[in-house]
Amino acid sequence: MTRLQDTAHAKINLYLHVTGRRPDGYHLLDSLAVFAGAADTISVGEKCDRFSLSIQGRFGKGLEADDSNLVLKAARALQAKSGSHDAYRLTLKKDLPVASGIGGGSADAACTLRILSGVWNATESDLCALAEPLGADVPVCVRQQATRMEGIGEILTPAPEMPNGGILLINPGVGVSTPDIFRSFAAMGGIVQRTKPVLPSQWSSMRDLVDLLRQTANDLQAPAIAHAPIISDVLTAIQSQSDCLLSRMSGSGATCFGLFPTPQKAHEAEEALTQTATRLGWWTWSGPFHQNSPVGTP
Numbered sequence: 001m002t003r004l005q006d007t008a009h010a011k012i013n014l015y016l017h018v019t020g021r022r023p024d025g026y027h028l029l030d031s032l033a034v035f036a037g038a039a040d041t042i043s044v045g046e047k048c049d050r051f052s053l054s055i056q057g058r059f060g061k062g063l064e065a066d067d068s069n070l071v072l073k074a075a076r077a078l079q080a081k082s083g084s085h086d087a088y089r090l091t092l093k094k095d096l097p098v099a100s101g102i103g104g105g106s107a108d109a110a111c112t113l114r115i116l117s118g119v120w121n122a123t124e125s126d127l128c129a130l131a132e133p134l135g136a137d138v139p140v141c142v143r144q145q146a147t148r149m150e151g152i153g154e155i156l157t158p159a160p161e162m163p164n165g166g167i168l169l170i171n172p173g174v175g176v177s178t179p180d181i182f183r184s185f186a187a188m189g190g191i192v193q194r195t196k197p198v199l200p201s202q203w204s205s206m207r208d209l210v211d212l213l214r215q216t217a218n219d220l221q222a223p224a225i226a227h228a229p230i231i232s233d234v235l236t237a238i239q240s241q242s243d244c245l246l247s248r249m250s251g252s253g254a255t256c257f258g259l260f261p262t263p264q265k266a267h268e269a270e271e272a273l274t275q276t277a278t279r280l281g282w283w284t285w286s287g288p289f290h291q292n293s294p295v296g297t298p
């Protein structure tokens with residue numbers, strides 16, 4: 001019997017500036033993270049002696065359901081914090097590509113914390129404290145709301161809610177390692193001095209948002225293209241769709257996104273690219289941005 005279920009949404013870095021480096025090697029970032037409707041799903045089933053995980057979904061194959069899985073890591077971290085010996089059968093429906101710059105694993109970890117916080121009455125501040133050691137992207141995924149991320153991802157400031165636009169996501173099926181991309185970033189020249197973007201209190205339209213994004217970049221895009229040149233082809237394919245307002249890579253890649261005036265325009269672009277995507281084995285998704293529901297209400 002399934003007791004609880006929640007969705008772990010794809011995180012999209014609309015811009016990503018690398019602004020510095022900590023003594024431990026982690027990079028300081030300034031990034032506007034938003035969430036797309038595309039998501040994994042996590043379900044909590046029967047109570048049992050030890051946490052167990054079964055994995056389904058298009059991208060489930062190749063992902064181990066062992067102790068390295070961020071779902072189990074998150075569940076055990078919250079169990080330890082709550083002092084409980086209860087454990088549950090967990091199921092992950094993995095519909096987001098793995099190691100693809102949209103934080104699927106981080107979203108899964110945060111989603112697990114949110115669902116189990118309902119079981120153990122953990123507070124949002126408990127979740128935030130547990131999120132940070134699980135990965136730099138996990139804290140932003142706890143709330144799944146438009147957020148400015150700074151530090152290595154732990155300094156979070158609410159950002160204006162997304163306008164009612166559409167987003168197209170394309171992943172060319174090439175897994176990209178985040179540490180490798182940060183290493184290449186340093187090797188290719190490292191930090192570029194940039195003016196810090198000033199975000200408004202709200203966006204009046206998608207065009208308003210895109211005007212600001214045009215003054216920004218994803219600093220990891222060039223190093224990722226050096227690892228996986230196919231990313232350039234994906235960006236060109238998205239940009240060549242009518243009504244595409246902006247195309248860019250998310251995170252450390254290889255998933256790229258296109259912004260459109262409406263979800264319908266994003267669907268039309270996805271349809272126009274169906275043949276290419278099928279021929280080349282690309283994963284595509286189009287639709288609206290995710291609008292958040294509060295923590296604890298799966």
Ligand SMILES: C[C@@](CO)(OP(=O)(O)O)[C@H](O)COP(=O)(O)OP(=O)(O)OC[C@H]1O[C@@H](n2ccc(N)nc2=O)[C@H](O)[C@@H]1O
Pocket residue numbers: 013016025026027028029031100101102103104106134135136137138151152153178179182250251252253
């Ligand atoms: C680049 C970003 C941007 O949102 O997204 P993804 O490409 O992963 O989606 C994130 O910072 C990724 O966060 P996450 O994937 O959780 O990273 P972690 O597991 O904590 O770290 C993996 C490795 O990436 C490097 N790393 C990560 C984050 C950061 N701010 N600086 C880094 O240098 C480090 O080498 C670290 O060992």
Ligand SMILES: Nc1ncnc2c1ncn2[C@@H]1O[C@H](COP(=O)(O)OP(=O)(O)O)[C@@H](O)[C@H]1O
Pocket residue numbers: 063068069070071092097098099100101102103104105106107108109137178251252253
């Ligand atoms: N539930 C999970 N989903 C995806 N990846 C996971 C998960 N648990 C552990 N991982 C590991 O985390 C790494 C980063 O995965 P992911 O979050 O999908 O990358 P990205 O943030 O680049 O999209 C993968 O290489 C994978 O082996």
